[in-house]
Every structure is written in structure tokens, then in C-alpha cells.
Amino acid sequence: MRFFIDTANLDQIREANDLGVLDGVTTNPSLMAKEGIKGEANIKQHYIDICNIVKGGDISAEVIATDYEGMIREGKELAALHKQIVVKVPCTKDGIKAIKHFTEIGIRTNCTLVFSVGQALLAAKAGATYVSPFIGRLDDISTDGVELVRQIVDVYRYYDYGTQVLAASIRHTMHIIQCMEAGADVATCPLSAILGLLKHPLTDIGLAKFLEDYKKVNG
Numbered sequence: 599m600r601f602f603i604d605t606a607n608l609d610q611i612r613e614a615n616d617l618g619v620l621d622g623v624t625t626n627p628s629l630m631a632k633e634g635i636k637g638e639a640n641i642k643q644h645y646i647d648i649c650n651i652v653k654g655g656d657i658s659a660e661v662i663a664t665d666y667e668g669m670i671r672e673g674k675e676l677a678a679l680h681k682q683i684v685v686k687v688p689c690t691k692d693g694i695k696a697i698k699h700f701t702e703i704g705i706r707t708n709c710t711l712v713f714s715v716g717q718a719l720l721a722a723k724a725g726a727t728y729v730s731p732f733i734g735r736l737d738d739i740s741t742d743g744v745e746l747v748r749q750i751v752d753v754y755r756y757y758d759y760g761t762q763v764l765a766a767s768i769r770h771t772m773h774i775i776q777c778m779e780a781g782a783d784v785a786t787c788p789l790s791a792i793l794g795l796l797k798h799p800l801t802d803i804g805l806a807k808f809l810e811d812y813k814k815v816n817g
């Protein structure tokens with residue numbers, strides 16, 4: 599399973615990238631706003647900065663337009679910024695049409711705001727590179743988000759669709775483990791959830807003991 603970080607914060611992106619296990623970054627308009635990135639030129643430069651930090655990684659950049667023509671115009675501009683850009687498009691009627699068009703002209707896409715297998719089916723048929731089921735937001739309404747990931751993985755495998763399942767709206771470390779068990783191709787996670795994978799008290803206790811024993815002999 600590949601790891602993306604779900605943030606527009608450059609310090610966090612650098613920290614995750616320095617671990618050496620980062621495969622990409624997902625952003626959305628809310629995450630960009632959280633970092634105070636505003637204005638078309640600044641937003642575009644921010645995407646380029648992210649691409650330059652995570653060399654070779656896939657970087658999702660979301661369209662703001664909700665109509666087909668606007669999505670196509672914005673998506674082409676975003677894709678032209680850098681070869682690592684993946685155009686993120688919401689799972690709406692116009693969005694699916696736009697994904698189909700982007701697929702035909704060789705622009706990679708991430709179909710976002712997916713909450714059902716039916717939406718995932720349309721994304722795959724349109725040729726989306728990634729489909730993003732939002733698991734935390736489903737959990738928020740007492741629906742099993744990880745189960746949706748499992749269902750999408752199953753049907754994609756059954757029908758041999760090429761679209762990769764990118765588990766999104768991950769809120770904590772356990773979500774990452776559950777998505778891996780469900781067969782997700784990618785998990786996009788907050789930095790805290792990624793770092794949580796490292797934590798185990800027996801690792802800390804074991805390391806302290808190793809150092810203690812070393813010092814007993816070596817001073």
C-alpha cells in the first residue's frame with residue numbers, strides 16, 4: 599500500500615517526505631485555506647512547491663469549478679503546472695464527464711468525495727486514476743467507512759478496473775491498518791496518523807534496555 603500525506607502544510611510534507619516512505623500528497627480547497635493559501639497564482643505556486651518537495655510523487659490538485667467546461671479549463675491548467683499533478687474532480691455528473699475527457703487526453707485524475715460503491719463504479723468507468731472514498735466522514739454518520747473501501751476493492755478486482763482505491767478522510771492510525779487490510783492501493787493520511795504507526799511501548803522499553811546494557815559494559 600502506498601502512502602500519501604493529506605495536507606497542504608509544507609513543513610508536514612517535508613517531515614513525512616524525510617521519512618523516505620512518502621509516495622504523494624493530496625490537498626483540497628479546505629486544506630489550502632487552512633494554510634492561508636489564497637489567490638490563483640499563489641495556489642498554483644503552492645502545488646509546484648509541493649511537487650518539488652515530493653519528487654516523483656503524485657500530487658492531487660482540486661478543481662474549484664463545478665460545471666463541465668470550468669472543470670476542463672481548470673484541470674488542464676493544473677495538469678500543465680507539473681507532470682506530477684493529478685487533477686482532483688468531485689464525483690458529480692459534470693465531474694464524471696470531465697474525468698472521462700481527462701482520461702481521453704491523458705490527464706490523470708482523482709475522483710473525490712466518494713461515499714458509495716455506485717459512485718466508485720462511475721469513477722472507474724470514466725477511467726479515473728484514483729477513486730477517493732472518504733472513510734472518516736462516513737464513520738462520522740455511523741456508517742462503516744472502511745467497509746466501503748473493502749467493497750470498492752472487491753468489485754474493482756472482480757471487474758479488473760484499473761482505477762486505484764485511495765482511502766481518504768483517514769483520521770487516525772488504526773484507519774491506516776484497516777485500509778491496508780481492506781486492500782486499499784493508497785492511504786492518504788494526516789502526519790499524526792503516519793507517525794502513530796511507529797509507536798509501540800515495547801520498542802521504547804527494548805531500546806532503553808539495549809542502551810542501558812551497552813553502557814554497563816562500555817561506560
Ligand code: G3P
Nearest residue numbers: 604624626734735766767
Ligand atoms: O482526503 C480527504 C480529506 O482531506 C478529508 O478529510 O478529515 O476533512 O474528512 P476530513
